Ligand SMILES: Cc1cc2nc3c(=O)[nH]c(=O)nc-3n(C[C@H](O)[C@H](O)[C@H](O)COP(=O)(O)OP(=O)(O)OC[C@H]3O[C@@H](n4cnc5c(N)ncnc54)[C@H](O)[C@@H]3O)c2cc1C
């Protein structure tokens with residue numbers, strides 16, 4: 001019987017068919033890139049915990065590189081399950097692993113995506129279109145959606161989305177969303193051992209980003225199930241209404257914190273979706289909340305995964321706006337002492353202290369800032385991958401290169417996700433405590449997001465004037481009487497911390 005070599009993001013039961021397993025911890029992975037300390041902690045804890053669950057059946061090798069880890073084993077006698085990144089698949093191929101099973105751990109298959117993409121017939125790919133196709137095909141939240149029944153084309157509740165219910169600004173008068181805090185693991189001896197292993201690596205010269213801190217995310221199958229239970233029972237009902245809102249003292253709001261166990265392969269998206277659907281069926285969560293959550297998992301997550309493969313390796317290197325600015329050290333290294341812009345400071349602080357922030361912070365603060373400031377896309381993509389506990393190569397292409405930085409020139413999004421302070425004022429409570437004013441464009445109190453937005457449009461006006469979705473913004477820009485002083489002000493700001 002072949003031994004199955006699995007990676008540290010293939011840890012759940014759906015990767016294990018009962019035969020002998022091999023896991024390799026390759027130190028060079030951490031030496032090559034400066035990962036967040038809490039991310040390294042999570043990955044190693046997850047890996048070591050998995051190995052200790054079944055020591056009889058699992059061979060565990062700690063080596064410098066994967067190649068050394070394979071050592072005397074005969075690669076032809078090894079098998080694998082398709083890895084989640086191109087470099088990992090290439091490694092498996094060049095090492096001569098005997099056979100590789102198709103990928104596991106996804107709600108939809110590559111064939112489903114390929115068929116859908118082929119039918120787009122040269123038209124732009126739209127997540128919404130993919131999501132509706134998946135819902136119909138898998139009978140998710142469809143009218144008469146009995147498991148045995150024929151899927152209908154009618155969505156439950158008569159609507160495909162509940163944006164009007166789900167895009168609420170943060171509730172006034174609250175510093176935290178009125179939901180119980182998210183589930184948090186109790187650290188054990190494995191955490192302790194991993195922590196001291198990372199300390200040793202640091203003394204040997206391996207560098208990490210961010211602060212160490214108590215582990216916040218699930219790293220074992222049992223923990224993943226507890227985190228899922230907790231989210232479904234206590235937080236799902238509030239997920240929908242406030243999914244886009246930010247209260248700055250509440251980094252988690254009603255988000256699930258499930259990207260880590262999902263991306264480690266500890267949870268299958270099907271079980272996550274099934275749990276949410278049963279809450280709707282039992283009347284314990286509204287359709288708006290359940291739909292909003294299901295959309296994230298079978299819509300966005302699957303879409304992003306398939307696009308990574310579908311768009312190919314060249315996509316990751318796109319730089320349509322020719323953004324060449326080297327991101328400053330204060331941004332990359334999360335040094336926020338001199339950052340006065342309240343939104344940016346606290347967003348970077350979340351990353352430093354947690355290796356996590358929820359979606360709107362990632363999109364509308366961090367990547368919005370990088371986009372407006374012309375930070376080099378591949379450097380930013382690498383940063384998101386290293387700095388976030390759930391960062392993996394497959395997540396970066398569509399989320400960072402496409403959605404966040406518009407470096408694909410419009411494959412993912414019809415227009416850049418750039419915004420000024422007005423959006424942040426509406427959807428967050430950051431602006432109240434800020435020395436800047438989101439309405440002011442020029443001068444001491446000029447909001448760097450507002451001024452940055454107009455300076456960004458001005459810089460790329462030739463291209464944006466050809467995009468009809470930018471027409472209103474360009475017309476507004478043309479009416480600004482202070483545009484030239486604003487552009488000069490932002491040029492002078494350069495890469496200084498705002
Ligand atoms: C610039 C940028 C960078 C991102 N980097 C990552 C990343 O490194 N890893 C990552 O998993 N997600 C990433 N995302 C997507 C999303 O922000 C995170 O999945 C989410 O914030 C994780 O927190 P949560 O589990 O509490 O999510 P919830 O808000 O509770 O959402 C539920 C689940 O939906 C899935 N999901 C939702 N949106 C996406 C998406 N766009 N792409 C992939 N999965 C999605 C996640 O698995 C998540 O756990 C990024 C988004 C942007 C805009």
Ligand code: SF4
Pocket residue numbers: 341342343344420421422424425430431432434435436437438447448449450
């Ligand atoms: S005023 Fe501008 S810089 Fe300050 S918090 Fe609001 S958006 Fe951010």
